[in-house]
Amino acid sequence: MEQTKGLNQGTLINELIQGLELTKQLKINLDPLASSPESCEFLIQKILSSYDKALSILNLGDSVGELHQIGGHGGGPKSEDFKVHCHKDVYKKRKTLPRWTKQVCVCSETGVVPPEDGYSWRKYGQKDILGANFPRSYYRCTHRHAQGCLATKLVQKSDKDPSIFEITYRGRHTCIQTSQVIPALASIGNEGSKQNRDENQSQSQELLFEFGAGHMVKIEDLGITEETFPSFSFPSTPIESENVETNIIPDSVNENNFLGIDSRAFFSLETSESDLFSVFPCQMDDFGLSQIQHSKSDFSEMISALVANSPIGSLDFSLNQADFEPNFSFDTSEFFA
């Protein structure tokens, strides 16, 4: 519990410092000669995102405290009573938690459940659902206890097509993922210090999925409807509505290949995931996915413009300067070949 508290506190401080840094950056960018209105707007969004995250962490801290109090009093309720209290608290929390759901359909040729999404999950239940041919599996974030991460997901085979998994995500990951889901990432193109590699891995995993989400653009082109959020919606702005969108991501997402592009080209950028967030002013969903909304030409422009102005990009993890590779460059044609 103390560990969790410490971790949250650290994250909280990081978010606040980040907000501060971003504000400073914004101040500099207010000079119309020095930057574009787009980058200012982007900075503002990132600032809001940081403070929103910080507030979320504070809220989490409160609820954790509540739980502690219920069971923590000396001579307080014992086993059964305590169990009931905790139970009730969990349900109360379930209701008060910001909840929003995403549905991602994943074509799985291998039939492996669940398809990788860059996060480590632990199965905690399975239920037969009325009217459904296949049972629904319940997963929660592995770091639920260690880091108080409340993200969960539901996985269910589609009735219509058993090769498709419908995955419903709930809650936002507040954890720092340390597991190595994609080992290859660590060894590819990482010129940075080994010290920061572990921290980077989780970011890299997200990065992978971000481009997997980029794949969704392709799906949209194929005529599969996709509801999109308003521009510049950020993960820290919970969407209250449910079942926001449905996407199909083929298994190839889990390989080193998106859209026929060798994704290793992307991972050579892993020195700073945030660079990509900045480079691509794209939407990010609530568990770190991004939805690229711009045309190829938009991208080329933004990439060249923002890579050149890269200080924005360094801000996300400015506390880890070693993460930031100021000299990196890449050929955008690799993305859109």
Next chain:
DNA sequence: ATCATTTGACCCCA
């Protein structure tokens, strides 16, 4: 020994 999965039971809510 530790961690993940399975599964029956329990709770909440529509």
Next chain:
DNA sequence: TGGGGTCAAATGAT
């Protein structure tokens, strides 16, 4: 009251 979501003991895997 029944369906969906979660818990936690039992079991399995490493």
